[in-house]
Amino acid sequence: MLLEVEGLCVNYGHIEAIRDISFGVPEGTVTTLIGANGAGKTTTLKTISGLRKVRAGAVRFEGRDITTIAPYDRVKLGISQSPEGRRCFVGMTVRENLQMGAFTRKDRKSQAYRDDIDRVLALFPRLAERIDQVAGTMSGGEQQMLAMGRALMSRPRLLLLDEPSMGLAPKLIAQIFSIVTEINQQGTTVLLVEQNAMQALKRSHDAHILETGSIVRSGRGADLAGDPAVKAAYLGGDL
Ligand code: ATP
Numbered sequence: 001m002l003l004e005v006e007g008l009c010v011n012y013g014h015i016e017a018i019r020d021i022s023f024g025v026p027e028g029t030v031t032t033l034i035g036a037n038g039a040g041k042t043t044t045l046k047t048i049s050g051l052r053k054v055r056a057g058a059v060r061f062e063g064r065d066i067t068t069i070a071p072y073d074r075v076k077l078g079i080s081q082s083p084e085g086r087r088c089f090v091g092m093t094v095r096e097n098l099q100m101g102a103f104t105r106k107d108r109k110s111q112a113y114r115d116d117i118d119r120v121l122a123l124f125p126r127l128a129e130r131i132d133q134v135a136g137t138m139s140g141g142e143q144q145m146l147a148m149g150r151a152l153m154s155r156p157r158l159l160l161l162d163e164p165s166m167g168l169a170p171k172l173i174a175q176i177f178s179i180v181t182e183i184n185q186q187g188t189t190v191l192l193v194e195q196n197a198m199q200a201l202k203r204s205h206d207a208h209i210l211e212t213g214s215i216v217r218s219g220r221g222a223d224l225a226g227d228p229a230v231k232a233a234y235l236g237g238d239l
Helices: 041-049 071-077 094-101 112-124 127-128 138-154 170-185 197-202 222-225 228-233
Strands: 003-012 015-025 030-035 054-062 079-082 158-162 189-194 204-211 214-218
Touching: 003 041, 015 041, 015 054, 015 214, 030 041, 030 170, 041 071, 041 079, 041 158, 041 189, 041 204, 041 228, 094 138, 112 127, 112 138, 112 170, 127 138, 138 158, 138 170, 138 189, 158 214, 170 197, 170 204, 189 197, 197 204, 197 222, 204 222, 222 228
Parallel strands: 030 189, 030 204, 079 158, 158 189
Antiparallel strands: 003 015, 003 054, 204 214
């Protein structure tokens, strides 16, 4: 397992956002968390990237306990997040946003760094066209691509993607999902959080269903996507 989460409990004050969650993300996979609004998906990702403290439980990366280490040190270890709502630096250009994604790297003058910029621009040609455009003037879909590209610039071993399809038109959603598959095929392990459950499950190796802070089902993505009970309960029929 690249990432293991064990017995994780996270609170906001008295609210138990997640309760005793355990799961693993095998290296090389796309693993997906699905669930309704408020199920605890974002909290789980934030806890893995170190933005929320745990009340109990552990987060392990490559077998190492990282539960208490700072978020920027987790980025250095190889964990990077594309947050819900994109959170691009809206006053900065596309190029500057990508540079910010590489902030923790010491090799910013190297060929490896230039290769990574090229890789991101090849994945997202739209960003190449807009390299000097200010991020705040771009469309939602373009900002989503930028948030993902920025996260890739730290060269993550594990990419955390929080609702990359949110608010996008169906054609763009399909494009974003196929780019997620491509990123994974290039060797990056992905932990994906999605409300667009059916499309996400179909593209995932493993998946876990969260309900009010607990995991209620786990399985292969394709199996869960085809399970009538899961469809009826979580996928709203033919989502
Ligand atoms: P969504 O898809 O709506 O983002 P989610 O599955 O990602 O939902 P979380 O955002 O992790 O769910 O929220 C889990 C629970 O924690 C919810 O009950 C939510 O109201 C609560 N919560 C989240 N953020 C905060 C906060 N900053 N303060 C208080 N409660 C919070």
